[in-house]
Amino acid sequence: MSSKYPTLQIFLHWLSLFFVLITYFSIQAQDLDLTLDWYDLMVNTHYTFGICVWGIIFVRLIVRHLYLKQTPAITPTPPVWQTKLAHYVHLALYLFFILIPIFGALTVLNKGNDLTFANYSIIAGFNPNPETAHTLKEIHETLVNIAMALVVLHAIAALFHHYIVKDNTLLRMIPHKSK
DSSP states (O other), X not given: OOSSOOHHHHHHHHHHHHHHHHHHHHHHHGGGOOXXXXXXXXXXXXXXXXXXHHHHHHHHHHHHHHTGGGOOOOSSOOOHHHHHHHHHHHHHHHHHHHHHHHHHHHHHHHTTOOEEETTEEEEOOOSOOHHHHHHHHXXXXXXXHHHHHHXXXXXXXXXXXXXXXXXXXXXXXXXXXXX
């Protein structure tokens, strides 16, 4: 068995991170309040990459299932509690990155706005319902905050395993070096 995840899983992992970071920082950048064009660009970028996050999570779940028997072992083997905790964090990350775009999309639609992908309308807005939109936005933002904390925890755990425990946890997900 390989000491690394299959190349496709590694690629999808890092592409997911890229999509998440673009989605997160694009909506933060809208607050720079430079111009209306900048605001529109950041909002459209947020919507587009948010939908990409949602889509890639399903692709990752399918690929994860297909390659389940190719999951490389961690050497040396960590304590059972760490393995279980890692499993629950991964499960939570998948769940959050499915739910976050759904609540985001429902927020947009309940504001009466169309949901767009790459600046093209893909779902027409509902009759505006400001109260519902506000509640959905609060849920969306709370889920984002929790998910980003889990992403940071995930990264810290990988670095901890690499530099402190000195096992191969992080190395399993690093792309292969070119020869």
